[in-house]
Amino acid sequence: MSASSPLLEVMNLRTSFAVGDRRVKAVRGVSFAIADEEVLGLIGESGSGKTVTGMSLLRLLPEHAAVEADAIRFRGKELSGLGDDDFRALRGVQLAMIFQDPVGSFNPAKTIGWHLQHAIERRSEADAKSWRSEAESLLLDVGIRAPERVLSSYPHQLSGGMLQRALIAMIIALRPALIIADEPTTNLDNLVERQILDLIRLHQRRLKASVLFVTHDLAIAEDICDRIAVMYAGEIVEIGPAEDVLRRPKHPYAACLLQTSLSLEQRDEFLFELAGEPGGRIPEEGCAFAGRCPKTMPQCRTIHPEMRAVGPGHQARCLLHGD
Numbered sequence: 579m580s581a582s583s584p585l586l587e588v589m590n591l592r593t594s595f596a597v598g599d600r601r602v603k604a605v606r607g608v609s610f611a612i613a614d615e616e617v618l619g620l621i622g623e624s625g626s627g628k629t630v631t632g633m634s635l636l637r638l639l640p641e642h643a644a645v646e647a648d649a650i651r652f653r654g655k656e657l658s659g660l661g662d663d664d665f666r667a668l669r670g671v672q673l674a675m676i677f678q679d680p681v682g683s684f685n686p687a688k689t690i691g692w693h694l695q696h697a698i699e700r701r702s703e704a705d706a707k708s709w710r711s712e713a714e715s716l717l718l719d720v721g722i723r724a725p726e727r728v729l730s731s732y733p734h735q736l737s738g739g740m741l742q743r744a745l746i747a748m749i750i751a752l753r754p755a756l757i758i759a760d761e762p763t764t765n766l767d768n769l770v771e772r773q774i775l776d777l778i779r780l781h782q783r784r785l786k787a788s789v790l791f792v793t794h795d796l797a798i799a800e801d802i803c804d805r806i807a808v809m810y811a812g813e814i815v816e817i818g819p820a821e822d823v824l825r826r827p828k829h830p831y832a833a834c835l836l837q838t839s840l841s842l843e844q845r846d847e848f849l850f851e852l853a854g855e856p857g858g859r860i861p862e863e864g865c866a867f868a869g870r871c872p873k874t875m876p877q878c879r880t881i882h883p884e885m886r887a888v889g890p891g892h893q894a895r896c897l898l899h900g901d
């Protein structure tokens with residue numbers, strides 16, 4: 579890998595599902611890169627393809643999904659050629675995941691201690707005795723005050739917030755290079771959400787890991803992300819530095835998304851509403867957002883816009899920004 583190559587590079591990712599006799603295109607040509615130690619946010623309405631993008635990269639989709647890409651490179655190495663066993667080994671150590679519901683990341687029949695022991699032993703040659711003290715200090719590190727009790731607990735005995743902390747402790751033990759976090763705080767109350775987000779940011783920096791952070795919460799995205807990609811109907815429609823995308827969005831969809839979240843935050847009497855559904859039928863040609871866009875021009879119905887530079891490191895997929 580050259581010094582300048584990104585940690586993860588995704589080119590033209592396409593994922594579809596067989597639904598009855600149709601194919602639903604959930605991800606339609608997504609390309610992005612994540613640099614070392616960078617947090618890239620993936621934002622957009624429900625159904626825009628954020629989760630499917632992450633799951634495609636991790637090979638976690640069900641059988642009726644078809645995943646294609648021109649390239650998925652990790653540390654410069656193409657992943658599509660890796661067999662399932664090799665990929666699983668990579669996924670368990672170099673690539674980690676935090677989901678909305680941490681329960682699915684644990685074996686319900688095993689204690690938290692068992693999980694941490696396995697995570698610690700995967701990374702190091704810890705012997706039977708030393709894993710326990712390392713596990714306890716990892717749990718203390720993620721704010722768990724009674725590590726001995728938690729080590730002997732089963733996943734169902736812990737609250738969602740505690741379980742998310744235990745999962746973060748497992749991830750710290752593995753020291754992955756890339757973490758895919760998909761709405762990791764959605765089910766938590768505000769205080770616990772804040773604590774979990776702080777933990778993710780703190781340990782991302784300590785581990786020098788990169789993060790693909792999926793969220794529909796723009797305040798969280800602004801807080802935690804270095805760069806942001808905005809998805810609409812299976813495509814990235816805008817990508818750039820977090821501040822530029824969130825403060826000076828160029829794509830009308832990104833601007834609408836922001837407006838919606840601002841009006842919710844300020845509890846305005848008039849709530850800006852983005853008409854229509856993102857998951858509606860995607861037109862055969864033209865811009866997928868044309869039917870809902872406040873700035874649609876006649877040509878938007880026929881020309882599918884390419885990504886264009888709209889600022890330093892900032893691109894948008896809109897004919898308003900053509901040359």
Ligand SMILES: Nc1ncnc2c1ncn2[C@@H]1O[C@H](COP(=O)(O)OP(=O)(O)OP(=O)(O)O)[C@@H](O)[C@H]1O
Nearest residue numbers: 595602604623624625626627628629630631794857
């Ligand atoms: N297993 C599946 N089978 C068929 N279609 C699916 C499957 N999983 C997702 N989809 C479809 O793919 C599209 C993208 O879904 P995805 O979950 O990625 O959206 P999202 O942006 O993550 O939304 P949310 O914020 O609600 O999680 C949706 O239209 C969804 O219905």
